[in-house]
Amino acid sequence: QQLQIVLVSLDPERDTTEKLSQYVPYFNADFIGATGNPYVLLKLAAELNVAFSKVPLENGDYTIDHGANMVLVNPYGHYHGFFKPPFEEQNMRMAWRSIMATFDQ
Structure with missing residues (x-):
């Protein structure tokens, strides 16, 4: 996958x-x-x-307040965790490979 x-x-x-x-x-x-x-x-x-959360602004508009975490979901749509910034490619690849290894069996 x-x-x-x-x-x-x-x-x-x-x-x-x-x-x-x-x-x-x-x-x-x-x-x-x-x-x-x-x-x-x-x-x-x-x-x-x-x-x-939806945060109202003084001018009548709004903004959406949210974090910058990246959620890790497996091929079946199950939650596995998240990464916090700064995103480190090596750690992200290792986590993805670990999850995918369980699906390659």
């Missing part, structure tokens, strides 16, 4: 699939952008231990 990076928007009101298709490739052309219904995103965030 190949590694797939998915950037999940926590702001479906503003981050449409069209906006994500323009924004996500700035990180990497192979990354996928995803969004969904607010209730589904809330459930996903809870299952993956991702904390976020």
Whole structure:
């Protein structure tokens, strides 16, 4: 199985699939952008231990406050943990290989 990076928007009101298709490739052309219904995103965030909140701004707008952790999920969609920044490629590769080794048996 190949590694797939998915950037999940926590702001479906503003981050449409069209906006994500323009924004996500700035990180990497192979990354996928995803969004969904607010209730589904809330459930996903809870299952993956991702904390976020909608913060009102003085001008009437809002921002989404969230951390920068990267969640590690196996090919079956099960949570395995997370990486904190700064992201160290060697540690990330080692963790991914360790997880994938259990699926290659």
